[in-house]
Amino acid sequence: MNCPQCVYSNPEGVKFCLSCGEKFIKGNSQEEDNSFFYEFAHYVDMVPKLEQSVEPKIQNIFSRVFRNHSELEAERLFIVGTALTTPKISEVKSTWPKPWLFARVFIISLLAFVGLHIGFSYFSNINFIPGLIIVGAFAVPLTTLIFFWEMNAPQNIAFYRIIFVVFIGGIVSLxxxxxxxxxxxNIINPITIGIAEELAKAITVISFVKYRKYRYILNGLLIGAAVGAGFAAFETAGYALRALLSGDTQNLYTTILWRGILAPGGHVAWAGLTGAAFCRVQGDQPFNLNMLFRVKFLRVFILVVLMHALWDTPITGMFPYGHIFLMITSWIVVFLLIRAGLKEISEKIELQRDGARGF
Incomplete structure (x- = not known):
């Protein structure tokens, strides 16, 4: 089953191309699908087949979330990033990726949390408490991380490496x-908290990406998000444990709930932005401390520190509306850097093609 769009050779029985996600055609009509969400996603996904634009099309980014996906598709996602499965830069698509696996990860995490909640709350079995805290703390940061992993168009970072960065990077940054x-x-306040935590994550992220193995903007975004996910999850687990030890079970759930809701716009996004900004400055050059003082890096890092400081500022009415505003701001910058990352890949592809032509 060769895909008509990307010519990838697929195994028999799959409904979508495992390479580009194109839905296969049977006869002269598409396979029947009564899902309203699929029809909507298919409608907004009608873009020219040869389009190489990296302009943001938010409706298209999430168009594959509600489609049916086989286990083979998920398995193929998890094997990227090795020496044998990393594509050449000329084979990378510079169009916006269309992630979907992150939504499945969230659903699985939610089901696991509900099961642990039943075991603890309705059966009063304290053996479920560690799992409840761990799953509750990691569910949303991990879901957000999977989104960044799917958006990593170069597909040059293996998933086992990401898990390593989550645990080691999260602990080191803390x-x-x-x-x-x-x-x-002696001077603890929202500003110094923002500086301390964001600088700690920045040092950790840079230590992972400075050796140029991960030189793309999207690589920095992913590695940074992995460090931020570990930082956020371990911190949430600590706050949840404190709530439990205080004897207030309701506070335990409230802590996990609100920190989970706000997690995508907090540590995960902030560390991701720092990593992307650093890789944007470093590029293919050897690491130099002067890179940390370049405008392209400093303006993103300072923005992250300011958002973190505002996040922790005890302003009346800040929670939750102020935090939601900061989340939206963070993700606007995230999508801007994703677009910059895709443009970077597009430019490298063009340079390689020009080199092959002898220009």
Whole structure:
């Protein structure tokens, strides 16, 4: 079954191309699908087949979330990033990726959390508490991370590497932040908290990407999101445990709920923005400390610190409306950097083609 769009050779029985996601045609009409969401997604997905635009089309980005996807499609996603499965830059598509796996991860996490909640709340079995806290803390950060992983168009980072960064990067960034807090213990306020935590994550992210193996903007976005996801999840687990030890079970659920709702626009997005900004500055060049003082990096990092400081500022009415506004702001910048990352790939593809032609 060769895909008519990308000519990828698919195994028999799949409904969508495992490479580009194109829905296969049977006879002269598409397979019947009574899903309203599929029809809507298909309608907004009608873009020219040869289009190479990287302009944002938000409705198209999420158009495959409600489609049916086989296990083979998910399995193919999880094998990218190895020496054998990383595509050449000339084979990478510079159009906006259309992620869908993140939604399945969220549903699975939600079902697991509900099961753990039933075990603890209705059967009063305390053995479910550790799982309840862990799943509740990791569910949304991990879901957001999977979204960034699917948006990594170069497909050059293996998933096992991402898990490594989540755990090691999350722990290291927390420890570095504690060092900064100890230094700044006499002047703790929202600004110093923002500086300490964002600087700690920035140092950790840069330590993972500075050796140029991950040199694309989208790579920095993903590695940063992995560090931020670990930071956010471990921090949430700590706050949830404190709530539990205080004897207030309702506060435990409230902590997990609100930190989960706000997680996509917090540590995950902020660290992702820092990583993307650094990779945008570094490019193919060797690491140099002067890179940290370039305008393209500083303006993003300062913005992240300011958003973090506002997030922690005890302004009346800040929660939750102010946090929601900051979430939206964070994701506007995220999509701007995703677009910059796709343009970067498009330019590299063109340079390689020009080189092949002898220009």
């Amino acid at each position: 420890l570095v932040a504690l060092v900064f807090f100890d230094i700044l213990k």
